[in-house]
Amino acid sequence: MLEAILIGAVRGGTSMVFATVGETVCERSGVINLGVEGSMLAGALTAYAVGIETGSPWLGALAAVVAGLLLSMVHAFMVIRRRANQIATGLAVTFLGLGATSLFGQGYVSQGVKAFTTHAVPGLSDLPFLGPILFDHDPLTYLSFGVAPAAWWFLYRTGLGLRIRAAGENPEVLETMGTSSERVRWIAVAVGGGLAGLGGAQLATAFARTWSEDMIAGRGFIAVALVIFAGWNPLVTVAGAYLFSGAVAFQLELQARGAEVSIFLLDAIPYIAVLAVLAGMSGRRRHAAPEALNAVFDAGTQPA
Amino acid sequence: MTDVLELAAEPEAREVEPLERRDARSVVPGRRPIPGLRTLGSVAGAFLVFGLLLVANGTDVIEAYQAMWNSVTRDANSFGDVLVRMTPYLFAALAVVVPARAGLFNIGGEGQLLIGAIGAVAMANAVEPSLSRTPTLVLMAVGAMAAAAAWAGLAVALRHTTGTNETISTLLSNYLAFLLMGWLVFGRWKDPGATGFPRSRILNADERLPLLWGRVHIGIIVAVVTAMLVWAILRWTPWGFRLGVLGGNPEAARRAGLRSGRLAASALMVGGALAGLGGMLQVTGVEGQLRPSLMTGYGFTGVLAAWMVRHHPVKAIGSAGLLAAIAVGGNGLKIRAGLSSGSVNILMALLLLAVLGWGSRPTAGAR
Numbered sequence: 001m002l003e004a005i006l007i008g009a010v011r012g013g014t015s016m017v018f019a020t021v022g023e024t025v026c027e028r029s030g031v032i033n034l035g036v037e038g039s040m041l042a043g044a045l046t047a048y049a050v051g052i053e054t055g056s057p058w059l060g061a062l063a064a065v066v067a068g069l070l071l072s073m074v075h076a077f078m079v080i081r082r083r084a085n086q087i088a089t090g091l092a093v094t095f096l097g098l099g100a101t102s103l104f105g106q107g108y109v110s111q112g113v114k115a116f117t118t119h120a121v122p123g124l125s126d127l128p129f130l131g132p133i134l135f136d137h138d139p140l141t142y143l144s145f146g147v148a149p150a151a152w153w154f155l156y157r158t159g160l161g162l163r164i165r166a167a168g169e170n171p172e173v174l175e176t177m178g179t180s181s182e183r184v185r186w187i188a189v190a191v192g193g194g195l196a197g198l199g200g201a202q203l204a205t206a207f208a209r210t211w212s213e214d215m216i217a218g219r220g221f222i223a224v225a226l227v228i229f230a231g232w233n234p235l236v237t238v239a240g241a242y243l244f245s246g247a248v249a250f251q252l253e254l255q256a257r258g259a260e261v262s263i264f265l266l267d268a269i270p271y272i273a274v275l276a277v278l279a280g281m282s283g284r285r286r287h288a289a290p291e292a293l294n295a296v297f298d299a300g301t302q303p304a
Numbered sequence: 305m306t307d308v309l310e311l312a313a314e315p316e317a318r319e320v321e322p323l324e325r326r327d328a329r330s331v332v333p334g335r336r337p338i339p340g341l342r343t344l345g346s347v348a349g350a351f352l353v354f355g356l357l358l359v360a361n362g363t364d365v366i367e368a369y370q371a372m373w374n375s376v377t378r379d380a381n382s383f384g385d386v387l388v389r390m391t392p393y394l395f396a397a398l399a400v401v402v403p404a405r406a407g408l409f410n411i412g413g414e415g416q417l418l419i420g421a422i423g424a425v426a427m428a429n430a431v432e433p434s435l436s437r438t439p440t441l442v443l444m445a446v447g448a449m450a451a452a453a454a455w456a457g458l459a460v461a462l463r464h465t466t467g468t469n470e471t472i473s474t475l476l477s478n479y480l481a482f483l484l485m486g487w488l489v490f491g492r493w494k495d496p497g498a499t500g501f502p503r504s505r506i507l508n509a510d511e512r513l514p515l516l517w518g519r520v521h522i523g524i525i526v527a528v529v530t531a532m533l534v535w536a537i538l539r540w541t542p543w544g545f546r547l548g549v550l551g552g553n554p555e556a557a558r559r560a561g562l563r564s565g566r567l568a569a570s571a572l573m574v575g576g577a578l579a580g581l582g583g584m585l586q587v588t589g590v591e592g593q594l595r596p597s598l599m600t601g602y603g604f605t606g607v608l609a610a611w612m613v614r615h616h617p618v619k620a621i622g623s624a625g626l627l628a629a630i631a632v633g634g635n636g637l638k639i640r641a642g643l644s645s646g647s648v649n650i651l652m653a654l655l656l657l658a659v660l661g662w663g664s665r666p667t668a669g670a671r
Binding site: 084099271 | 357358361409411462465466468469471472473475476477479480483484486487490491604607608611643644645646647648649650651652653654656657660661662
C-alpha cells in the first residue's frame with residue numbers, strides 16, 4: 001500500500017513540483033503570484049493544443065513554458081510597473097487564464113493528444129520498492145526531479161540568484177550596487193510563470209492526458225500555500241508538493257480498498273494536512289520570509 | 305523582525321481610502337479632470353482588449369457583444385437574471401470589504417457562501433415545520449450568518465493561535481467547505497427522491513424567499529440595503545472607526561490601546577457572516593436545495609467586485625451589478641455566438657486589472 005501511495009504521490013505531484021519551485025523563485029524576489037493557477041491552465045491548454053497540432057509532446061511542453069511565462073508577464077507588468085496590489089492582481093491573472101483557456105480551449109475538449117509515454121529507466125526501475133516509485137515515469141517527471149536542486153543552485157550559487165534574493169530582502173542595497181531590482185523581479189516572475197506552464201503541461205499531456213476547462217482545479221493556489229509551508233526553500237517545497245499529492249494518493253488508496261469513510265472527508269485530508277503543517281510550522285521557518293514579501297503582507301493587526 | 309505569517313494584508317489594502325478623503329479629492333485643483341473619466345476609460349479599455357481577443361479567436365465581435373447585450377436587456381426577466389446573480393456577488397464583495405477595512409484579506413468568500421447555505425438548511429431542518437414563513441426565513445438567515453461567521457472564525461483562530469496568515473487559510477478553507485457540502489448532499493442530507501446528481505431535499509414553500517417578479521427574489525433588496533448599512537456602520541460607528549485605524553496604521557492602533565486581535569477577528573467574522581447571508585439568499589431564493597457545485601466561482605468574483613471599487617461598500621453595488629451583467633451576458637455568448645460561457649472571465653479579469661493599474665488612484669508609477 002505504501003508503494004502505491006508513493007507512486008501516486010510522484011505521479012500526481014509532479015505538476016505541483018514545477019509550480020511550487022517556480023513560485024519559490026518568484027517569491028524570493030519579493031513578488032507573490034496567485035496567477036500561478038492561471039499560468040498552469042495556460043500551460044496545460046497550450047501543451048495540449050500544440051501537442052495535437054504538431055504531434056510532438058515536447059514542442060507542446062516548450063510552448064507551455066512560453067504560455068505560462070507570457071501570462072505571468074501580465075502579473076509582472078501590473079505589480080512592478082503599475083504598482084498594483086499583488087494578491088488582487090494575481091487573482092485577476094488567474095481569471096484571465098481561466099477565461100482565455102475556456103475561450104481558446106473550447107475546440108480541444110475531448111480531443112485525443114499524443115501524450116508523453118512512460119519510460120522505465122533500464123536497470124534502476126527493477127530495484128525493489130524504489131524502482132517503480134522513482135524510475136518508471138514520463139520524461140517530464142524525470143525532469144522535475146532535477147528542478148528543485150537546480151533552483152537551489154540557481155538561488156544560492158549564481159550571481160542572478162543572489163540578486164533575486166537581494167531584491168526580495170533588501171532592494172535598496174541592490175539599487176546601491178547599480179542593479180535594478182525591478183529587472184531582477186521581472187526575471188524571477190518569468191521563471192515562476194514558465195515553470196508553472198511546464199507543470200500544467202505535465203498535467204495535461206503526461207498525467208491526465210486530456211484537456212477540460214478549469215482542469216488545474218486549485219493546484220496553483222495550493223502551490224502558493226506550499227511555498228510558505230516550505231519556508232521559501234526550493235528543496236523543502238518539493239516535500240510539500242509530494243506531501244499534498246501523497247495525501248491525495250492515500251485517500252484514493254483508502255477508497256479503492258473500500259474504507260467505510262465518506263470520500264469527501266477523505267478528499268479533505270490533503271487540505272487539512274497543509275493547513276495543519278502551516279499552523280504547526282516552527283518559528284524559524286516562518287522567519288525565512290523575504291523581507292519585501294513581508295512588506296506585501298505588512299500592515300497588520302498582529303494577533304494580540 | 306516582521307513576519308509574513310503573523311502580519312496581515314497588503315500595503316494597498318491599508319491604502320483603502322477613508323471615505324472622507326475621497327470627498328476631499330475634488331479640492332485638489334487642476335490636475336484632476338472630469339471625475340469618473342478614468343474609470344470609464346478603464347472599462348472601455350477592458351471591453352476593447354476582450355474584443356481583440358475575440359477577433360483572435362475568429363469571432364464576430366459585434367455579434368458577440370450584441371448577444372451579450374441582448375441577453376441582459378431583452379426583457380424584465382433577463383434584467384431580473386442580472387439582479388438575481390448580483391445578489392450573491394454583492395454579499396461576497398462585502399465579505400471582502402469589511403475585513404479589508406481592518407487590513408485583512410478574506411479570499412474565503414467562496415467557502416463562506418457555501419457554509420451559509422448549509423447553515424440555512426440546517427436551521428430549516430431544526431425548526432418546527434409549523435412555523436410560518438417569515439420567522440422561518442429569519443431563523444434561516446441567522447443560522448446562515450452564525451455558521452459562516454464561525455467558519456471564518458476558524459481562520460481567525462488559526463491566526464491567533466499559530467500566526468497562520470488569513471489569506472492562505474481562508475483560501476484553503478474554500479476547498480474544505482466545498483468538500484463539506486459534497487459530504488452532506490451525497491450523504492446524510494441526500495434527498496432519497498433525487499434522480500441523477502445527488503441533492504438535498506427540496507425546500508418547502510415556507511422556506512423559500514418571496515419573489516418580486518419572474519425569478520427575481522427579494523434578496524436583491526436585502527443586498528442593496530446591507531451594502532448601505534455596511535457603509536454607514538464603517539463610517540459612523542466606533543467599531544467602524546477602529547477598524548479603519550487598525551487597517552490604516554496598526555502601530556497607531558496598538559499605541560492607542562485598541563485590541564487589535566479582537567478587532568481583526570470581528571472584522572473577519574462579520575465578513576464571513578455577510579457571505580453566509582448571501583449563501584442563504586441564494587439557496588432560498590434561487591436554488592431551493594443544496595447541490596455540490598452551488599455558487600462555484602461566486603466568491604472569487606466577489607473579490608474582484610470589491611477590489612474594482614477599492615473596497616467601497618456602496619460602489620460595490622455597481623461593480624457587483626456590472627460583473628453580474630457580464631456573467632449573464634456570458635450565457636448569451638454561449639447560446640447566440642457559440643462561445644464558451646467561461647470566456648467572460650477574461651472580461652472580468654481585464655476590468656479589475658484596468659482598475660488596479662489605471663484606476664482612480666493615481667499610481668506612483670515606476671520608482
